Amino acid sequence: MPKTVAPSYQSKVRKPDDFDAFWDDVMREANAVPLEPELVPDPLRSSEDIEVFHAFYTSIDRLRVAAWYCRPARRAARTPAIVLLPGYQMDPPIPKEWARKGYASLSVAPRGKLRSNRQFNPGYPNLLTHNMVDRHTYAYRGFYVDTWRSVDFLLSRPEVDAARIGVTGSSQGGGLTITTAAMRPEVRAAAAGAPYLCGFTDAVELTHTYPYEEINDYLRLHPEHRAQVEETLAYFDGISFADRISCPVIVNIGLQDNVCPPETGFALFDRIGSADKRLYPYDGHGHDAGRAKHSAVVDQFFARHLLGKEVSR
Amino acid sequence: MTEPTSAAVREFWKGTLETLARYPARPEIELLPLRSTPFARLFGVRLTSLGPYRLFGYLSIPTGAGPFPTIYYAPKYQSVLEIIPQGTANLQRSRYVTFALAGRGQRNADTPYAAMFPGLFTDGIETPASYVFRGIAADSVRGLEYLLTRPEVDPSRVVVAGNDLALITAALAAGATHVVTTPALFYKTAALAPKTQAYPLEELNDYVRAYPARAEAARHTLAYWDLLGFAPGVTASTLLMAGAPGTLLDVAALQPLAAALRGSVTVYESQQSLYKDGLQSERWMAAQCRIEDVQSILPQRWRE
Numbered sequence: 001m002p003k004t005v006a007p008s009y010q011s012k013v014r015k016p017d018d019f020d021a022f023w024d025d026v027m028r029e030a031n032a033v034p035l036e037p038e039l040v041p042d043p044l045r046s047s048e049d050i051e052v053f054h055a056f057y058t059s060i061d062r063l064r065v066a067a068w069y070c071r072p073a074r075r076a077a078r079t080p081a082i083v084l085l086p087g088y089q090m091d092p093p094i095p096k097e098w099a100r101k102g103y104a105s106l107s108v109a110p111r112g113k114l115r116s117n118r119q120f121n122p123g124y125p126n127l128l129t130h131n132m133v134d135r136h137t138y139a140y141r142g143f144y145v146d147t148w149r150s151v152d153f154l155l156s157r158p159e160v161d162a163a164r165i166g167v168t169g170s171s172q173g174g175g176l177t178i179t180t181a182a183m184r185p186e187v188r189a190a191a192a193g194a195p196y197l198c199g200f201t202d203a204v205e206l207t208h209t210y211p212y213e214e215i216n217d218y219l220r221l222h223p224e225h226r227a228q229v230e231e232t233l234a235y236f237d238g239i240s241f242a243d244r245i246s247c248p249v250i251v252n253i254g255l256q257d258n259v260c261p262p263e264t265g266f267a268l269f270d271r272i273g274s275a276d277k278r279l280y281p282y283d284g285h286g287h288d289a290g291r292a293k294h295s296a297v298v299d300q301f302f303a304r305h306l307l308g309k310e311v312s313r
Numbered sequence: 314m315t316e317p318t319s320a321a322v323r324e325f326w327k328g329t330l331e332t333l334a335r336y337p338a339r340p341e342i343e344l345l346p347l348r349s350t351p352f353a354r355l356f357g358v359r360l361t362s363l364g365p366y367r368l369f370g371y372l373s374i375p376t377g378a379g380p381f382p383t384i385y386y387a388p389k390y391q392s393v394l395e396i397i398p399q400g401t402a403n404l405q406r407s408r409y410v411t412f413a414l415a416g417r418g419q420r421n422a423d424t425p426y427a428a429m430f431p432g433l434f435t436d437g438i439e440t441p442a443s444y445v446f447r448g449i450a451a452d453s454v455r456g457l458e459y460l461l462t463r464p465e466v467d468p469s470r471v472v473v474a475g476n477d478l479a480l481i482t483a484a485l486a487a488g489a490t491h492v493v494t495t496p497a498l499f500y501k502t503a504a505l506a507p508k509t510q511a512y513p514l515e516e517l518n519d520y521v522r523a524y525p526a527r528a529e530a531a532r533h534t535l536a537y538w539d540l541l542g543f544a545p546g547v548t549a550s551t552l553l554m555a556g557a558p559g560t561l562l563d564v565a566a567l568q569p570l571a572a573a574l575r576g577s578v579t580v581y582e583s584q585q586s587l588y589k590d591g592l593q594s595e596r597w598m599a600a601q602c603r604i605e606d607v608q609s610i611l612p613q614r615w616r617e
Binding site: 044123124208220293 | 346347348350391392393394395396397399400401402403404420421429430431510511512515519520522523557584585586587588589591612613614615
């Protein structure tokens with residue numbers, strides 16, 4: 001049997017004293033940029049029941065962000081909405097499945113992803129360590145804002161019910177779910193799977209797999225930058241954001257996760273500020289974090305909080 | 314339009330490989346210090362393939378005296394090229410030569426052609442000659458050909474790993490001694506796609522819905538890529554990774570494929586756990602390559 005998670009594990013993540021001030025400044029800068037939302041129908045991907053669009057909006061640094069937007073062809077005047085956030089290496093999917101469940105759904109390609117990489121493209125591997133010595137230019141500064149602005153995009157849509165917006169994703173999408181729920185009070189429910197970007201400095205000691213290994217690669221070549229790297233990452237760590245979350249939130253982790261160590265999932269969950277939170281640890285599972293079983297839990301969670309009904313599968 | 318005959322399929326691939334052979338690989342290799350470690354050096358490799366088209370791959374070579382067992386990671390269906398698959402212990406590179414290739418359209422091999430995901434699966438599907446996967450299959454063959462020229466590679470222990478392209482490559486090119494394949498795109502595609510709404514097979518459904526007049530031509534093209542046609546050409550020992558029971562590509566669905574492979578076959582049924590499925594694959598490759606201490610190259614979280 002593989003090793004179990006040490007219950008005494010203590011995360012090294014410490015929230016910087018000026019964390020809120022840093023992100024308030026970033027948000028002020030972002031909010032000064034006009035959103036310029038745009039929808040372009042995609043007849044190739046649309047069908048009788050689902051309308052599919054290429055979506056675009058402008059983010060901080062005036063960077064144009066692409067996304068996929070799907071909505072049920074037959075819908076109420078005001079429809080609940082889901083933001084789907086992508087994994088580190090994955091190509092953002094067309095979220096038809098969510099639209100079939102009754103949600104307007106937006107699948108975001110933050111900067112550097114395919115379709116959003118004309119102005120910014122550090123590549124993979126590389127994104128994780130791009131300008132990692134400086135929080136003001138670190139890749140994830142803009143990347144995070146791109147995901148937070150997705151909520152503004154949904155709020156610009158007349159068919160979206162602003163009081164019923166949820167956010168979800170797994171791996172990097174799980175980490176981004178945490179930061180988005182923390183920074184956007186309009187988010188009413190959040191489901192984070194196998195959250196990445198949480199406990200960076202813990203993870204690089206607990207695992208030697210990519211993508212976190214990118215940080216170890218960087219520090220092996222540039223050991224003199226360690227203090228700056230650790231300083232920067234504290235501003236971007238999902239654990240530092242977690243106490244700002246106030247909406248209902250569920251988190252699922254795999255106890256044999258070889259990408260995002262479960263210790264970091266426990267540490268994150270402990271710091272989440274919401275009183276309505278629940279952790280689903282799956283023994284015998286890796287970075288899938290029990291997805292095959294847990295997807296029904298996620299469906300029920302959003303149905304309860306956004307559709308206002310209980311569902312069973 | 315009728316199904317192509319076996320002879321037509323054979324002739325198509327023979328012609329493709331002959332065309333590929335007209336283009337010398339002209340490899341360029343460059344050390345990448347950022348990704349090199351005390352136990353392995355990493356190189357970026359550029360190669361010419363059919364087209365001509367310039368490709369890119371990550372070649373990792375263990376420190377010490379070789380030759381070494383080798384894993385060739387055939388092109389995946391995603392834009393990102395990984396050095397080794399996400400979640401694999403970096404220490405895998407201490408024991409195996411690894412080579413991961415970006416097929417045309419993937420990152421680092423995306424000029425002049427940048428693939429879209431979704432989109433790649435039906436690009437040029439109107440005819441076998443125009444289908445983008447003709448070039449991608451040739452790319453994958455070219456990658457294996459290059460790898461086998463490396464003196465660090467032990468030719469008696471060469472695993473080709475990936476999805477459909479792993480099996481296709483092992484059938485089209487000599488040199489694979491072992492295959493780990495997880496079919497996803499090219500097994501009875503035209504029949505199975507209508508049974509799912511999940512991408513990437515949904516790309517075919519989108520295409521057929523948008524262009525019904527081209528549906529028959531797409532089905533005809535896909536017949537040239539069907540894994541059942543390639544299976545008799547695979548003599549390598551194969552680990553066939555099937556889906557969980559009831560899924561589109563479960564053990565029952567893949568049984569004809571398993572039966573058609575000429576080498577020894579181990580069929581594994583997914584436990585819907587990346588841990589259990591990944592552990593099976595790592596152990597199988599290590600056993601086949603006579604690596605006794607597989608524990609030392611597993612992710613920490615998986616070690617006993």
